[in-house]
Amino acid sequence: MKHFTRNITLILLFTLFTTLFMPAAPAKAFSLTDLTGSSAQSSSSSGGILNILLALLLGKFLGSSDNSGNANNISSVPVTPISPNTGNASTKGATIVKSAQKYMGVPYVWGGTTTGGWDCSGYTQYVMKENGITIPRTAAEQYSKGVAVDKANLKVGDLVFFTTYKPGASHVGFYMGDGKFIHASSAAKQVTINSLSEEYYIEHYVGARRYIQ
Numbered sequence: 001m002k003h004f005t006r007n008i009t010l011i012l013l014f015t016l017f018t019t020l021f022m023p024a025a026p027a028k029a030f031s032l033t034d035l036t037g038s039s040a041q042s043s044s045s046s047g048g049i050l051n052i053l054l055a056l057l058l059g060k061f062l063g064s065s066d067n068s069g070n071a072n073n074i075s076s077v078p079v080t081p082i083s084p085n086t087g088n089a090s091t092k093g094a095t096i097v098k099s100a101q102k103y104m105g106v107p108y109v110w111g112g113t114t115t116g117g118w119d120c121s122g123y124t125q126y127v128m129k130e131n132g133i134t135i136p137r138t139a140a141e142q143y144s145k146g147v148a149v150d151k152a153n154l155k156v157g158d159l160v161f162f163t164t165y166k167p168g169a170s171h172v173g174f175y176m177g178d179g180k181f182i183h184a185s186s187a188a189k190q191v192t193i194n195s196l197s198e199e200y201y202i203e204h205y206v207g208a209r210r211y212i213q
Helices: 002-021 032-042 045-073 091-101 120-130 139-144 199-204
Strands: 147-149 159-162 171-177 180-185 190-195 205-210
Touching (some): 091 120, 091 171, 091 180, 120 139, 120 171, 139 159, 139 171, 199 205
Antiparallel strands (some): 147 205, 159 171, 159 205, 171 180, 180 190
16 A cells, blocks of 8 residues: 555656656657556566556646647648739739639640640730730740830830741740749749759840730
8 A cells, every 4th residue: 555655756757857847749759668667677666557657647748748849839831922023014014914823733735735745835825815915825925016015124014035946946944033033944843943044045045025004
């Protein structure tokens, strides 16, 4: 009986100590062996049962602490797209680029014109139409219309053109500001962002057109 009373006293003291001083930690970081240790080896069968009960009690306590910690730490971290350089962008241009960014990762499909997959000019035509602007279907046709813009005077929402698989304008994307453009890329196999300062795009750049008035 004396031995049993001593065990009860130790359990109460240990529980009080862990409640007040132990930091919240994942319950899985502890095992019954860690919690009972040598006392399990030296105690009687009744002591072993008490140790197990103690371990279960502590596990429940620590598990509860861990769950509340997770609830406080979980947060929704939105993916922030590249923002247009609003210093030289019209409101309409910024809106068009924002629309274009919604389709990041949509696959490149030769001849495609829908959100299920599109080519470069199918993509620009779709986004422009979404914003109330009608432009021709192909890159060459889009290049032949609109207002010509010098590279030094590009504004967000302008269309930038490149020569790729054939002479003349055969690739197109939206200028985003800060020297970047977004396009449906056959190389990346999806809608992606590149820089006009990349060697390939410097060498293949043919001009820009503005459809935003």
